[in-house]
Amino acid sequence: MLGLYIHIPFCKKKCFYCDFLSINYDDVLTDEYISTIIKESQQYKYNSISTIYIGGGTPSVLSLKQLEKLIKHIKLNFDISNLQEFTVELNPESTTIEKLKLLYDENITRLSFGLQSINDNILQHLGRLHNFNKFQEVYNNAIRIGFDNINIDLMYGIQNQTLNDWEKTIDTVLKFNSNHISLYPLTIEQGTKFYQQNIKVDTDLQRQMYEIACNMFKINKFKHYEISNWAKEDKYSKHNKMYWQNKEYIGLGASSASYYKRYRFKNTLSISEYIKNITHGKNSIIEKEYIDDTIYNIETIMLGLRLSDGVDEKYFYNKKNILDKYINEGMLNIKNNKVSLTEEALFISNSIISDLI
Numbered sequence: 001m002l003g004l005y006i007h008i009p010f011c012k013k014k015c016f017y018c019d020f021l022s023i024n025y026d027d028v029l030t031d032e033y034i035s036t037i038i039k040e041s042q043q044y045k046y047n048s049i050s051t052i053y054i055g056g057g058t059p060s061v062l063s064l065k066q067l068e069k070l071i072k073h074i075k076l077n078f079d080i081s082n083l084q085e086f087t088v089e090l091n092p093e094s095t096t097i098e099k100l101k102l103l104y105d106e107n108i109t110r111l112s113f114g115l116q117s118i119n120d121n122i123l124q125h126l127g128r129l130h131n132f133n134k135f136q137e138v139y140n141n142a143i144r145i146g147f148d149n150i151n152i153d154l155m156y157g158i159q160n161q162t163l164n165d166w167e168k169t170i171d172t173v174l175k176f177n178s179n180h181i182s183l184y185p186l187t188i189e190q191g192t193k194f195y196q197q198n199i200k201v202d203t204d205l206q207r208q209m210y211e212i213a214c215n216m217f218k219i220n221k222f223k224h225y226e227i228s229n230w231a232k233e234d235k236y237s238k239h240n241k242m243y244w245q246n247k248e249y250i251g252l253g254a255s256s257a258s259y260y261k262r263y264r265f266k267n268t269l270s271i272s273e274y275i276k277n278i279t280h281g282k283n284s285i286i287e288k289e290y291i292d293d294t295i296y297n298i299e300t301i302m303l304g305l306r307l308s309d310g311v312d313e314k315y316f317y318n319k320k321n322i323l324d325k326y327i328n329e330g331m332l333n334i335k336n337n338k339v340s341l342t343e344e345a346l347f348i349s350n351s352i353i354s355d356l357i
């Protein structure tokens with residue numbers, strides 16, 4: 001299994017909380033960037049790929065021509081005869097019917113929409129460019145065109161967001177009948193507008209919101225397959241699950257990370273550097289680390305404990321004491337030789353996981 005991630009570092013406008021690599025969309029620079037991604041993909045030519053994820057940034061900000069060129073060349077440069085999933089991230093404000101039709105015709109199997117909230121005041125406060133009506137229109141267009149595997153991203157623990165708002169958001173989103181929902185607790189990242197404004201998050205409130213969501217999804221038959229992700233039946237994100245299972249993937253584009261042939265490496269965060277290096281036939285890697293067996297075992301625990309499936313007990317061979325302590329405290333379970341977090345432990349998973357690695 002080998003995944004492919006492609007980073008599109010362009011957005012219409014920067015949201016006030018976001019520190020992902022993205023700058024304002026520019027037609028000429030984006031043309032150059034897409035050609036560079038295609039060139040970079042040739043370094044990995046004909047690898048057999050099982051999942052593809054185009055994320056960002058905002059992939060839907062690309063023009064029809066740019067989207068078409070990118071997808072067509074990626075399909076040509078890799079062996080996709082065993083492809084199981086092809087996801088594209090979309091922001092409501094830049095998703096047109098034409099783009100949805102193109103994605104459908106190109107056999108994109110999964111869409112991921114950044115809704116964040118159904119409350120227009122909250123959306124405005126976050127610096128988002130869409131309102132709830134726009135999301136509804138775009139989502140319904142996607143269904144009409146034929147997409148049947150759709151994720152919705154939501155954020156919680158936002159300033160002025162009440163428990164009532166949150167319950168209403170979940171309740172409304174459940175009515176869309178999507179088969180996947182991802183939740184993000186707002187985090188305040190250095191360099192963002194929220195950081196400059198010294199906005200703080202209330203982690204107690206975030207915990208309550210998380211628990212509300214867990215209960216509502218459970219009632220609605222969603223499987224809580226990862227700490228922040230819920231899916232109906234088998235519609236989990238195959239691409240993201242591969243990360244949590246510590247499988248290998250290739251990342252293309254500025255800032256993207258790869259785990260390939262036992263090396264983890266990361267591309268430069270500078271879009272211009274990235275374009276210059278790849279155009280001159282070089283790579284654009286800024287960090288590279290060989291993953292030996294010890295690191296591999298630690299990573300497998302760290303990533304795998306996020307999944308409800310858990311991690312094979314064998315990876316804990318030298319951690320029996322801590323393992324037993326958390327089992328006694330009701331924070332970890334062992335079933336069929338798999339160690340997993342209990343429901344109680346999910347919200348404080350980071351501290352438990354860091355104790356175990």
Ligand SMILES: C[S@@+](CC[C@H](N)C(=O)[O-])C[C@H]1O[C@@H](n2cnc3c(N)ncnc32)[C@H](O)[C@@H]1O
Pocket residue numbers: 017018019020055056057058089090091113114115116153154155184185186187188189
């Ligand atoms: C980086 S975005 C890319 C997808 C798309 N551009 C969007 O905004 O929906 C992926 C997800 O990360 C979330 N995210 C980004 N920064 C965050 C933060 N500081 N706290 C919580 N969620 C955040 C976004 O809201 C989004 O749902």
Ligand code: SF4
Pocket residue numbers: 010011013014015018019020022056057058091114
């Ligand atoms: S949250 Fe999404 S749309 Fe907003 S700036 Fe970040 S990547 Fe762009």
